[in-house]
Amino acid sequence: MICTKRIKEKNFQENGGKILKNQRVRIFSEAELVKATNNYADDRKLGEGGFGSVYSGALTDNTVVAVKKSKGVDKAQMNEEFQKEMSIVSQVNHKNVVKLLGLCLETKVPLLVYEFISNGTLSKHIHDKGSRILASWTNRLRVASEAALALDYLHSLADPPVIHGVVKSVNILLDSNYTAKVADFGASVLMSPGQTDILATKIQGTLGYLDPEYLMTGILTVQSDVYSFGVVLVELLTGEKPNSISKSGEKRNVIQHFISALENNHLFKILDFQTADEGEMDEIEAVAELAKGCLNSMGVNRPTMKEVSDELAKLKALHQKSLAQQNSEETDYLLGESSQSFCKNASPPMDQSQTVISLQIENYTNSN
Numbered sequence: 001m002i003c004t005k006r007i008k009e010k011n012f013q014e015n016g017g018k019i020l021k022n023q024r025v026r027i028f029s030e031a032e033l034v035k036a037t038n039n040y041a042d043d044r045k046l047g048e049g050g051f052g053s054v055y056s057g058a059l060t061d062n063t064v065v066a067v068k069k070s071k072g073v074d075k076a077q078m079n080e081e082f083q084k085e086m087s088i089v090s091q092v093n094h095k096n097v098v099k100l101l102g103l104c105l106e107t108k109v110p111l112l113v114y115e116f117i118s119n120g121t122l123s124k125h126i127h128d129k130g131s132r133i134l135a136s137w138t139n140r141l142r143v144a145s146e147a148a149l150a151l152d153y154l155h156s157l158a159d160p161p162v163i164h165g166v167v168k169s170v171n172i173l174l175d176s177n178y179t180a181k182v183a184d185f186g187a188s189v190l191m192s193p194g195q196t197d198i199l200a201t202k203i204q205g206t207l208g209y210l211d212p213e214y215l216m217t218g219i220l221t222v223q224s225d226v227y228s229f230g231v232v233l234v235e236l237l238t239g240e241k242p243n244s245i246s247k248s249g250e251k252r253n254v255i256q257h258f259i260s261a262l263e264n265n266h267l268f269k270i271l272d273f274q275t276a277d278e279g280e281m282d283e284i285e286a287v288a289e290l291a292k293g294c295l296n297s298m299g300v301n302r303p304t305m306k307e308v309s310d311e312l313a314k315l316k317a318l319h320q321k322s323l324a325q326q327n328s329e330e331t332d333y334l335l336g337e338s339s340q341s342f343c344k345n346a347s348p349p350m351d352q353s354q355t356v357i358s359l360q361i362e363n364y365t366n367s368n
């Protein structure tokens with residue numbers, strides 16, 4: 001049975017939990033989640049992370065959910081990871097952050113129930129050559145801008161602020177409209193207002209995305225997320241995995257390769273998508289410069305997530321404006337073309353020409 005209720009202090013304390021004000025999540029029974037996921041059947045497995053595995057499930061009201069189930073090897077550690085993720089994700093509310101719907105407290109390590117994000121990870125769409133969604137610069141820029149918006153929100157608007165800790169393309173999911181949603185708060189840290197860094201008890205992260213400064217000092221900062229986001233931007237631009245292996249089997253430093261291409265004006269040789277448009281090239285160059293700034297070895301020299309997000313939003317708005325302009329120019333062109341052809345064909349009756357023109361406009365709109 002599903003019951004919606006404010007989580008009781010007692011339940012949380014029994015589970016080693018921290019009490020959060022105004023927290024509203026749904027409490028699921030273990031049996032309900034077993035049924036929803038067909039007892040965590042293999043074909044329901046969406047993926048596996050450090051904390052455990054994620055399964056898709058259908059509730060009795062047909063809502064599709066993603067259930068995060070701990071590996072359960074070290075109960076104390078798993079409980080800590082769970083508590084952290086739970087306390088962070090239940091407090092954030094942003095259209096570009098995956099929503100926590102509820103949890104189940106009957107299991108040894110509680111289960112987390114998330115909204116189901118149907119189109120997989122950004123990583124899959126960048127690296128799976130069969131995926132067409134990122135074929136256009138328009139979508140790459142939009143997804144980058146949406147993910148940046150979520151991270152800016154976590155750093156400066158969430159109360160309390162949050163360092164995500166493991167920003168990478170696997171942790172950016174795409175929903176049914178291909179809108180980006182930032183996920184996986186297992187390594188995240190809640191900050192006090194005004195606080196921007198924390199001494200980590202253990203260094204967590206994925207090679208290739210890890211801020212070199214954090215790696216050296218053990219201090220995780222909001223700027224560590226900015227570095228990792230810079231790596232995601234490079235991935236979006238080049239289609240290369242940050243820890244990729246070349247054909248000859250050597251480990252490639254994708255970041256160095258990217259920066260040297262940018263500095264030597266070879267950027268367009270290493271892009272992962274085709275663009276013939278000069279306006280787009282300017283935008284791509286601006287995003288590449290932004291990525292370079294994020295990848296500065298010193299955190300203080302990197303832009304803030306707000307600056308990154310504002311710049312991407314500005315570029316996205318410019319891009320949309322130029323797309324709209326192109327569309328109207330093409331419509332004008334079609335109108336011009338049709339009137340010329342009518343001149344050639346001994347002037348058709350007025351009502352017929354109007355029909356042809358409107359049909360052409362309609363076809364144009366449909367194909368776009």
Ligand SMILES: Nc1ncnc2c1ncn2[C@@H]1O[C@H](COP(=O)(O)OP(=O)(O)OP(=O)(O)O)[C@@H](O)[C@H]1O
Nearest residue numbers: 046047048049050051054066114115116117171184
């Ligand atoms: N809400 C969701 N909807 C759909 N799929 C999801 C959802 N959450 C996670 N997944 C899938 O499950 C996989 C595992 O997610 P999880 O957050 O546990 O770990 P991870 O990000 O892969 O690794 P780690 O936690 O070690 O960084 C994701 O890569 C994604 O494919």
